Each structure stands twice: as structure tokens, then as C-alpha cells.
Amino acid sequence: MKFIVCIKQVPDVYAPLQIKNGELSMDTDRMVLNAYDASAVEEALVLTEQHGGEVEVVLIGPDKAKETIRKALAMGASRGHHIHVEDSTGLDSAAFAEILTAFFEKNSCDVIATGKQSQDTDSGLAGGMLAAHLSLPYAANAVGLHIDGGNTLVVKRQGDTGQEMIALPFPCLVTCSNDMNNPRIPSLKGIMASKKKPVESLTLEDLGLTLDGVRESVKTTTLSYREMPAREAGKKLEGDAEELVSNLLNLLQNEAKVL
Amino acid sequence: MSSILVYISTNGGKVKRSSLEVLSHCREQAGKNGLELAAVVLDPRAEDYIDTLQSYGAKTIYTVSNPIFINHLNAPVSQALEQVIAQSKPRVFACASTEGTKDVLGALAARTGGAALPDVAAFDVTADGVSALRPVMAAKILSQNDARADLILVSVRSGSYDASPSPVVAGVVPVDFVPADISQVLRDVLSSAGDKIDLSEANVVVAAGRGIKDEEGKQLVEELADALGAAIGASRAVVENGLFPATTQIGQTGKVVSPELYFAVGISGAVQHTAGMSNSKVIVAINKDGDAPIFQMASYGLVGDLYKILPLLTAEIRALKSA
Ligand SMILES: Cc1cc2nc3c(=O)[nH]c(=O)nc-3n(C[C@H](O)[C@H](O)[C@H](O)COP(=O)(O)OP(=O)(O)OC[C@H]3O[C@@H](n4cnc5c(N)ncnc54)[C@H](O)[C@@H]3O)c2cc1C
Ligand SMILES: Nc1ncnc2c1ncn2[C@@H]1O[C@H](COP(=O)(O)O)[C@@H](O)[C@H]1O
Numbered sequence: 001m002k003f004i005v006c007i008k009q010v011p012d013v014y015a016p017l018q019i020k021n022g023e024l025s026m027d028t029d030r031m032v033l034n035a036y037d038a039s040a041v042e043e044a045l046v047l048t049e050q051h052g053g054e055v056e057v058v059l060i061g062p063d064k065a066k067e068t069i070r071k072a073l074a075m076g077a078s079r080g081h082h083i084h085v086e087d088s089t090g091l092d093s094a095a096f097a098e099i100l101t102a103f104f105e106k107n108s109c110d111v112i113a114t115g116k117q118s119q120d121t122d123s124g125l126a127g128g129m130l131a132a133h134l135s136l137p138y139a140a141n142a143v144g145l146h147i148d149g150g151n152t153l154v155v156k157r158q159g160d161t162g163q164e165m166i167a168l169p170f171p172c173l174v175t176c177s178n179d180m181n182n183p184r185i186p187s188l189k190g191i192m193a194s195k196k197k198p199v200e201s202l203t204l205e206d207l208g209l210t211l212d213g214v215r216e217s218v219k220t221t222t223l224s225y226r227e228m229p230a231r232e233a234g235k236k237l238e239g240d241a242e243e244l245v246s247n248l249l250n251l252l253q254n255e256a257k258v259l
Numbered sequence: 260m261s262s263i264l265v266y267i268s269t270n271g272g273k274v275k276r277s278s279l280e281v282l283s284h285c286r287e288q289a290g291k292n293g294l295e296l297a298a299v300v301l302d303p304r305a306e307d308y309i310d311t312l313q314s315y316g317a318k319t320i321y322t323v324s325n326p327i328f329i330n331h332l333n334a335p336v337s338q339a340l341e342q343v344i345a346q347s348k349p350r351v352f353a354c355a356s357t358e359g360t361k362d363v364l365g366a367l368a369a370r371t372g373g374a375a376l377p378d379v380a381a382f383d384v385t386a387d388g389v390s391a392l393r394p395v396m397a398a399k400i401l402s403q404n405d406a407r408a409d410l411i412l413v414s415v416r417s418g419s420y421d422a423s424p425s426p427v428v429a430g431v432v433p434v435d436f437v438p439a440d441i442s443q444v445l446r447d448v449l450s451s452a453g454d455k456i457d458l459s460e461a462n463v464v465v466a467a468g469r470g471i472k473d474e475e476g477k478q479l480v481e482e483l484a485d486a487l488g489a490a491i492g493a494s495r496a497v498v499e500n501g502l503f504p505a506t507t508q509i510g511q512t513g514k515v516v517s518p519e520l521y522f523a524v525g526i527s528g529a530v531q532h533t534a535g536m537s538n539s540k541v542i543v544a545i546n547k548d549g550d551a552p553i554f555q556m557a558s559y560g561l562v563g564d565l566y567k568i569l570p571l572l573t574a575e576i577r578a579l580k581s582a
Contacts, residue, residue, distance in 0.1 A: 013397045013530065024400065036512075097369065121395050122511065125375055128333075128365025137334065137443045140362040143505050154446065158505050159331055160358045161270065161457055162450030166332070169442050178512055179498060179505050219374030223403045228394060231537060234558035236549070241567040245575055248543065251559055256541045258520045259579065 001053030001147070002109040003044035004081075006100060006130075007037040007072055009065040010120040022224030033068045036115025038075075038183040040176035043145050044113055045076045045184075051147050054078045056109070060099050062086045066199065073194035074186030080199040081107070085211065092220045093118075097129035099214060102207035104134055110170040111153055116141050116177050127175035138173040139166045143180050262295040262319070263288060263384065264349035266340060267312065268357050269302055274311045276460045277355035279422035281415045285353050286316040286425060288384040294350060295319060299343045299434075301328045301336060306431075313429040315422070321347065323434045330448055333362045334441040341370055343434055349410065351384055356414040356515070357459065364414055373410035380419050389413060397511055398534035417459050418517020418538040450506075458490045458507060463520045466492035466509055466536070467502075470525015470546065470565050477502055479569040480524060486576040492516065492536075494526050510535035525565050528553030545569075 011017075015030035033041075044055040057072040058081040059065055069080035083099060085091070104112065112131075117124035124140075131138035143163065144156035153168045158177060168174070186194070204211055237247050252259045263285045268275045282298060289296040298317035300308050305322035312320050321343045327335045340363065344352060352367075354360045356378045368375035374389075376382065380401065382391035388407040394416075395402045458464065465484040471477055484491045493503035495510060509516055511531040521539035526532060528544070528551055536542070537556060544557035545565050554560040561568060 011396075013399070017396065017400070019400070022403075024402075093365070094368065094375070097365070116512075119397070119511070122393075123377055124361055125365035125368065125377055128363065128367075129369040132337075132366035132369035137441070138366070139333065139443070141358055156449070157362075158358060160268075160459070162448055162506060164331060164445060165447040165449065167444040167446050177505075179495070179508065182499075219408045220376060220404055220406045223390075223405055225395075226401050226403070228399055228401055228537075231542075231556040233555050234542075234560070236554055236557075236560040236562065238549075238562050241563060241571050244561045244563055244568055245571045248559055248561060248572070249575055249579065252520070252541070252543075253579075256520075256558065258541050259576075 001048060001051055003048065003053070003055045003111045003113055004107065004109040005037065005040045005044050005055060005057045005072070005077070006112065006114040007041065007057050007059050007068060008034045008115070008118055009059065009061050009068040010034045010118055013119065019225050019227060022226065024225040031064065031068070033071050034115050035119050035178045036117055036176055039178045039180045040113040040115055041072050041075055041077060042181045042183040043176060044111070046181070047145060047147055056081065058083065058100070058103055060085055060096055061088065069199055070194050071186065073197045074190040075184055076190060079197060081202060082199055083202045083204070083207070085204065090218060090221065091214065092218050093123045093125035094129060095214050095218050097126045097133060098217055099204065099207065099209060100126070100130050101133040102209055103202070104130070106207070108171070112136070112173040114173070114175045116175040127173060131173040136171055136173045137168045138175070139168060140175040142174050142176050145174065145180070260295045262297045262347060262349045263351045263353060264297045264299060264344065264347055265317070266352065266354035266360065267298050267300045267308065268355055268359055269300065269308060270457050270460070272307065274308055275355060275357070275457070276422055277357065277417035279315055280417065280420045281353050281355050282312070282315045282317060283423045284415070284420040292384050294384070297321065297347055297349065299323065299340065301339050303329050309429065309431055314424050314426045316425040316427050317429050318427055319432060320429045321432045321434050323436045325436055325438065327438050330445055331359050331362070332441070332443055332445050333366065334443050335438045337363045337366050337370065338439055339434070339436050340367055342436060344371055344410065346434070351389060352410065352412045354414050356416050360414050364412060368412050371410055373412045374406040374408035375412045376404055376406050377414050378416055379413055380416050382413050382415070394534065397530040398537065399530055416515045418515070458492055458509070459514045459516050461490035461516065462518050463487050463489035464492045464516055464518045465489045465522045465524065466494065466526060467497055467524050468494040468526030469496035471497055471502065476566065479566065479573070483522070483569055483573045483576070486573045486580065494532050523553050523557070524569070526553055527551045528556065
């Protein structure tokens with residue numbers, strides 16, 4: 001059984017950031033493995049530990065993003081594929097999905113796993129787009145996975161009300177929630193071992209693409225950024241429980257008028 | 260005349276409030292741009308929703324009635340929507356951002372060649388496309404985005420617009436839909452007690468965080484929710500430890516809610532949580548740590564022990580409601 005997990009390097013949302021004239025700048029030293037992708041790697045590792053097989057990862061990004069591939073290898077993935085795009089500014093989920101499609105046309109596996117969304121942009125599109133381009137059955141927002149009979153992936157997906165158990169025959173694609181598991185922290189041994197694991201370097205040209213060509217397929221652009229308007233802090237109530245409750249009820253009834 | 264096509268989500272025999280919000284906003288946008296407002300419903304009995312949709316101004320209603328839509332499966336949903344899009348050729352396809360629509364938006368964009376703007380907080384249809392505001396970086400920042408394409412797909416966060424009726428007489432177009440053979444199989448639908456009220460539609464939400472330590476605390480939350488007629492929500496911390504089901508999670512991974520009244524009980528107010536509830540009208544926070552970040556956004560902040568406050572609060576609200 002072979003999993004290939006699509007992983008992305010994203011800025012740490014806790015890193016200090018600044019907006020000037022509509023442009024967003026942040027500390028690019030603080031880049032992390034997208035939390036949702038980390039859960040996808042973890043689940044793929046658990047399933048292959050149980051049923052045999054291997055986990056590979058693929059990442060589109062700059063040279064610096066190799067550290068994120070190493071992190072997945074240190075967790076236990078056996079091989080990385082780095083599709084080198086040094087400057088991906090302006091590329092949207094559709095563009096990344098197009099590049100990943102070209103990669104998967106040359107690299108087959110039983111299950112493609114992606115994160116349910118990038119934690120910096122919350123787009124949540126690339127997985128479904130990739131499945132559609134490759135004509136694969138898929139399920140989104142998985143909170144649990146298991147393997148049935150050696151050739152079926154059973155996905156527990158979180159829906160609007162309740163959860164659905166969906167069986168997908170191999171090959172298939174699944175997008176993963178971070179509610180699925182807590183990704184392991186790489187051990188020292190894992191980190192040492194990761195340095196010897198193979199990472200294939202690919203260019204867009206290797207996949208029959210060009211950056212200009214990919215840019216032409218971009219249909220959405222980000223024009224500017226602004227701070228989220230903050231809510232105003234209201235009234236802070238102190239006192240013993242009786243006082244707090246009677247003050248609150250009075251305010252909810254007479255000021256906010258919601259009771 | 261070209262159109263804006265709104266995909267309508269239903270639950271328990273009713274159109275979701277979030278879909279009516281999108282329909283109301285699209286009606287205004289259609290008016291401004293000389294476009295027609297159309298709606299599409301996929302349901303075992305799609306005709307049942309015609310009255311509601313025309314009372315919100317849908318001029319054309321595509322009904323796709325098929326028993327396959329009794330449960331959610333992305334393959335037939337995408338297939339039906341693709342068929343209706345091919346038939347009606349809208350300029351803009353809009354829907355509420357729900358787990359059901361998130362499951363199909365990417366694939367639908369890829370299959371129709373459309374541009375997708377997911378999970379927007381606001382959008383305008385313009386002469387040459389759509390411009391939208393999207394929360395990014397765990398909703399700390401708003402980004403201004405543009406899409407240019409013959410078809411643009413937009414999903415809208417709940418609570419972004421008000422639902423306001425404006426009746427018309429609609430033309431109804433029943434769609435002849437034959438689901439293709441699909442390899443995806445629905446094995447089971449699991450639901451839990453937390454699913455009784457659709458969280459993202461609720462007017463009042465009581466949300467529990469790590470301050471709730473045990474079954475006793477959980478019961479205090481359930482009793483307050485019962486007294487208020489509220490839906491129960493949760494932070495990731497108490498979903499992770501198994502005290503509350505994942506369906507109740509609010510935030511970046513979980514749901515976006517926008518009730519009239521939101522109680523954050525024992526929740527610190529991490530950005531990934533507030534990403535899902537900052538649109539609530541009135542926020543009450545109960546936390547024993549006076550410095551918890553949730554107090555910076557609470558309308559009313561109660562500094563104290565939830566185990567002491569909740570029983571009193573529930574009793575007072577019960578007394579008030581029975582008076
Ligand atoms: C990619 C990503 C996505 C995430 N998505 C989500 C999401 O969708 N939703 C979400 O909620 N989180 C999400 N998180 C997790 C988030 O970062 C926080 O860890 C989480 O919200 C914390 O939950 P909490 O406020 O319940 O717990 P804590 O931060 O531990 O806060 C508990 C609070 O309870 C108070 N308290 C304790 N005892 C009492 C008492 N007796 N009486 C009163 N107050 C008390 C404490 O003072 C404290 O403020 C996500 C994280 C990541 C990285
Ligand atoms: N640059 C990338 N390299 C590899 N995988 C990616 C990349 N961008 C997106 N993905 C995958 O697609 C998922 C959804 O991304 P998005 O549409 O940006 O929310 C991510 O969780 C990743 O699994």
C-alpha cells in the first residue's frame with residue numbers, strides 16, 4: 001500500500017506580522033508544516049505501520065521548504081519529492097492543483113492524502129481540484145481513516161450534522177482534518193535517519209510545465225491585506241457568583257435585549 | 260439574461276438560514292448588475308422548497324429531486340451541480356460555506372473551469388468579475404481578492420449577510436438527473452446527541468472549553484443550553500479529549516457560527532477558536548482568568564469559576580423563562 005501525502009510549508013500564524021500600504025510582511029524564518037498536512041502524514045504512517053506499505057511526501061515550494069520535507073521524513077515518511085518553485089507569489093490553489101496533477105500523472109499510488117486546507121489561507125480547494133483532474137473518488141474533511149480488505153479506504157468524514165462513513169476503492173484521494181490525530185514529534189533517531197532518506201528534486205519543466213504557463217491558469221488574485229476589524233471589549237464584571245449572575249441577566253435583558 | 264445561481268442547502272426539511280443569507284445578498288447583487296437570480300436545490304423532494312425560495316426572490320428555481328440526496332455524497336452532488344451549471348450558464352455560482360459545500364467546491368471549480376473564492380466574509384459582483392474579502396491567518400487578517408473568469412464560484416461564511424424576504428413568482432425548472440455509476444459508497448451515517456440542533460444555524464450557542472474538566476462540568480453546560488434553548492458548541496481542547504463530539508467544534512477547523520448570543524464557558528479565546536465565532540452579536544465570556552484573551556472581545560465578561568456560576572445562571576434563566 002502506498003500513500004503520497006501533499007504537504008505545504010506555511011507561515012506560523014503566531015509569527016509577528018505587519019501590514020503596510022495593504023501589503024503583508026511577516027517573519028519568513030518562521031515557517032511550519034501545515035497542521036492539516038501533518039495530520040495527513042501521521043494517519044498515513046499509522047495505517048502503513050498496521051497494514052504494511054510506505055508513505056511518500058510531495059511539496060511544491062522554494063529551497064527553504066526542504067526543511068519541511070525533512071520534518072515529514074523525520075516523522076517516518078520514506079521518500080520526498082520536492083517540486084522546486086522559488087517564488088510562488090500569486091499562485092492560487094488552482095495553480096498548485098495543476099502542478100500536483102502533472103506530478104501524479106507520473107507517480108502512482110493507492111491513496112493521495114492532502115490537508116483539508118492550508119492553515120494560512122484556509123482555502124480548502126486544492127484537494128478536491130486534484131481529485132477532479134485525476135478523476136479519482138475522494139472525500140473531504142476526514143476525522144478518521146481505516147483500510148478495509150486491502151484495497152478500500154474507509155473515511156469517517158465530519159459533515160454539517162453527524163459524520164459519514166464513506167468507502168473509497170483504491171486509487172482515491174482524501175483531505176484530512178487535524179481533528180484526526182495528534183501528529184508525532186520526530187524522535188532524535190527519526191531526525192538522524194531523515195538525513196539519509198532520498199529527496200527527489202523536480203522542476204516544473206520536468207513535469208512538462210512552465211511557470212508562465214502555470215501563472216496563466218491563475219484565476220484569483222490577492223490585491224491587498226488589512227487588519228481584521230477588532231471587536232470592542234465590553235463590560236468586565238467582577239464579584240461573587242450571585243452578583244455576577246444578577247448583573248449579567250440585567251444587562252442581557254435591559255441593555256443587549258437578547259433575553 | 261445571464262444569472263447568479265445560488266446553491267441551496269437544506270436540513271430537516273428546511274432551507275438553511277445561511278443559504279437564505281446568500282440568496283438575499285445575491286438578489287441585491289443581481290439587481291445592481293442586471294443579472295437574474297436563480298436557485299438550485301438538490302433534495303429527495305426539491306419541490307418542497309419552492310415557496311421559501313420565491314419568497315426570497317429567486318426568479319428561476321432548478322429542482323433536482325432524487326432519493327440519492329437524502330444523505331451527503333460528493334459525487335452525485337458535483338454531478339448534478341455541473342449539469343445545472345451547464346444548463347443555466349450563470350456568471351456567478353454562490354453558496355453558503357458548509358461542510359457539504361466545502362466537500363464539492365474545489366472539484367466543481369476544476370470540472371467547470373471556474374474560478375473559486377471560498378469562505379468569503381463579503382463579496383461584490385462587478386462588471387468583469389467578483390471581488391471578495393476573505394479572512395486569512397486564522398482570521399487575524401482580511402485579504403481583498405479578485406476573480407476573473409467566465410464562471411466564478413463563491414462560498415460565503417454564515418452570518419455575513421442578513422436574510423431578508425422579497426417575494427416574486429418563480430419559474431420552476433425540474434431537472435432530469437440520472438446519477439452516474441459511482442465508486443464511492445456511503446457505509447453509514449453516525450450522529451451524536453450534539454447533532455440535534457444545527458450549530459451553525461442556532462440563535463443561541465453555549466460553547467464549552469478546557470475549563471470544563473469532567474462529566475459534571477459537561478452536564479452544567481447541557482443544563483444551561485437546555486434552559487436557553489441553545490445549541491452546544493465546543494473548543495478543540497474538549498473535542499480532542501473526547502468530552503464533546505467533533506460536530507460541536509467551533510473555529511478554524513470547526514464551524515463558523517453567528518448567533519445572537521454566544522456563551523464562551525472556560526474558553527481562553529485562541530485565534531483559531533475566535534475565527535469561528537467573532538461574528539456573534541453578543542458574546543458572554545465566563546473565565547476565572549481575568550487576563551484571558553476572550554475578554555478582549557466579550558460584550559460581557561464574567562471573571563469567576565464556571566462551576567459556581569453556571570448552576571446559578573441556569574436556575575435564574577429557568578425562573579425568568581417560566582415567569
Ligand atoms: C490549525 C489549527 C486549527 C485549530 N482549530 C481550532 C478550532 O476549530 N477550534 C478551537 O477551539 N481551537 C482550534 N485550535 C486550537 C486552539 O489553538 C486552542 O488550542 C484551543 O482553542 C484552546 O481551547 P480552550 O480555550 O478550550 O483551552 P485553553 O486555552 O486551555 O483555555 C481554557 C480556559 O479555561 C479557563 N478555566 C479553567 N478552569 C476554569 C474554571 N473552573 N472556571 C472558569 N474558567 C476556567 C482557563 O482560565 C482558560 O482560559 C486549532 C489549532 C490549530 C493549530
Ligand atoms: N505548495 C503545495 N505543495 C504541496 N501540497 C500543497 C501545496 N499547496 C496546497 N497543497 C495541498 O493542498 C491542501 C489544500 O490546500 P489549499 O487549497 O491551499 O487550502 C493542502 O493541505 C496540501 O495538502
